[in-house]
Amino acid sequence: xxxxxxxxxxxxxxxxxxxxxxxxxxxxxxxxxxxxxxxxxxxxxxxxxxxxxxxxxxxxxxxxxxxxxxxxxxxxxxxxxxxxxxxxxxxxxxxxxxxxxxxxxxxxxxxxxxxxxxxxxxxxxxxxxxxxxxxxxxxxxxxxxxxxxxxxxxxxxxxxxxxxxxxxxxxxxxxxxxxxxxxxxxxxxxxxxxxxxxxxxxxxxxxxxxxxxxxxxxxxxxxxxxxxxxxxxxxxxxxxxxxxxxxxxxxxxxxxxxxxxxxxxxxxxxxxxxxxxxxxxxxxxxxxxxxxxxxxxxxxxxxxxxxxxxxxxxxxxxxxxxxxx
Numbered sequence: 001x002x003x004x005x006x007x008x009x010x011x012x013x014x015x016x017x018x019x020x021x022x023x024x025x026x027x028x029x030x031x032x033x034x035x036x037x038x039x040x041x042x043x044x045x046x047x048x049x050x051x052x053x054x055x056x057x058x059x060x061x062x063x064x065x066x067x068x069x070x071x072x073x074x075x076x077x078x079x080x081x082x083x084x085x086x087x088x089x090x091x092x093x094x095x096x097x098x099x100x101x102x103x104x105x106x107x108x109x110x111x112x113x114x115x116x117x118x119x120x121x122x123x124x125x126x127x128x129x130x131x132x133x134x135x136x137x138x139x140x141x142x143x144x145x146x147x148x149x150x151x152x153x154x155x156x157x158x159x160x161x162x163x164x165x166x167x168x169x170x171x172x173x174x175x176x177x178x179x180x181x182x183x184x185x186x187x188x189x190x191x192x193x194x195x196x197x198x199x200x201x202x203x204x205x206x207x208x209x210x211x212x213x214x215x216x217x218x219x220x221x222x223x224x225x226x227x228x229x230x231x232x233x234x235x236x237x238x239x240x241x242x243x244x245x246x247x248x249x250x251x252x253x254x255x256x257x258x259x260x261x262x263x264x265x266x267x268x269x270x271x272x273x274x275x276x277x278x279x280x281x282x283x284x285x286x287x288x289x290x291x292x293x294x295x296x297x298x299x300x301x302x303x304x305x306x307x308x309x310x311x312x313x314x315x316x317x318x319x320x321x322x323x324x325x
Contacts, residue, residue, distance in 0.1 A: 001025045001286050004057050004087070006078050007069035008032035008041060011092060015069070016045045018276035025286060031057045054078065058085040065289060067119070068092060071165040072172035073324065076101040079116070083108045088115035090285055094181045095304050097172040097324040099312040102305055115289045115297055118304045122186050124280040126271040127254040131245070134259055134269065135190055138240025144191075144215075144222035145239075146183040148251050149232040155209065166228070167207055172322045174208040176201070176314065180226035182252040183236075184307055187215060187222050190238075193306050194222070199314035202229070208320050215310070253277050 003025055005012060012030075019027070031051040032038055038050035051057040058066070058081060066082040068075055068091040076096045079089045083105065095118045096102045109116035122128055135141065154164040165171035166178050176199065188194075194215035201208035210227035225232075236247040243261035247254055256270035272280075288296050315321070 001289060002028050002062055002064045003067055004029040004031070004060065004063040004065070005047075005067045005069060006031045006054055006057070006082075007067075007092075008034060008037050009069065009071075012041075012069045014276075015067070015278055015282075016041065016047075018278050018282075019045060021275055021279050022282055022286075024290075025282075028063050029057045029060055054081065058082060058087065064088060065090060065115075069119075072177055073097055073165075073170065073322070076105065076324070079105050080108060083112055083114055083116065086112065086114070088117075088289055090117050090119050090282075093118060093120040093185070094172075094177045094311060095308055097322050098315075099305065099308045101324060102308045106301060106305065109301075115294075116301060117285050117288065117297060118300070119278075119281055119285070120181075120185050120304075121277050121281045122182055122252055122254060123189055123300070123303070124284045125254050125277075126273070126280070127257065127269070128186070128189060130269060130271050131254070131257065132190060134245060134257075135238055135240070137243070137259075137261075138238065138245065139242030141191070141220045141238060141240045143220065143239045144187060144237070145225075146187065146222070146236040146251055147225040147232055148179045148183055148234065148236075149210070149225060149227035149230055150179060150234075150250070151231040152228040155229050158205070158209075163205070167205070167209070169206045169320075169322055172324065174201075174320065175210050175226040175228045176208055176213065176311065176320070178226075179228065179252075180211070180213055180224055181307070181311065182250065183224035183226060184213070184215075184310055186236075186251050186254075187224070188303065188307055188310070191217060191220075191222075194310065197310050197314045197317070199318040199320070201318050201320055203320070204229070208318070211318070213314055 201211035209229035
């Protein structure tokens, strides 16, 4: 894979720190607006060159795949430009601002016969695959409760009017799009689409700084808390009539989980290796592209569209509206 990166923020730096764990990927370019930042990244990591013009990077015929890691509101346009330039796309979560944008990207990718994939790590952990098997042993699942509450260092600035993209409705920010998306992805990875969703946000300066999402499956209910304005112990539980599973780590990581049958002691499970949390997704996405596995891409892309449908419906019902809507 010959990769070009658009973006130079925190998630890009996390990816670059992990890059030496991967093999078979060449970093041919990176594009962003801050030249000094780009220069430093090219010194620290094996990036062939930087571009202040995204369009110029897309003209590099040696680049076959673009990793889109910019603020949420730019995911759609940057991915669209890459696809129209003949590049495969790996786009950070949340995939787009809404379902409409996601469907348009899917249509372009199919027309151009290109790969379009979402970078969302908790789909690809070994522990996620193990969870899929273990939940079958819990009997009838009745209640799910995921809490991803993480007081943001940028929230204090936000209260003073210094608004970072993660708190900006103009950048499709907010707790649901930033943190809640991990809860939704993992639950839907395990149990599929819910029958109904409702979102109850705490709104400040026009954005949801925290909120509670209820996913109704008929036979079970899932409650998802996501907060950037307050802190709580990170915990995710799946409760069946024969036992429970608890994860005491963010739903974005799943470092391990405990399982207990009724009136029995907890047993700890962990099949994740020593790798960075982003390692597993890029190994899988690279394999899909290099083996031309369009069937696997279609499955993953449908999962992405299902999540975007839930996110869009939840925001619509709660009155959390973005420009792209």
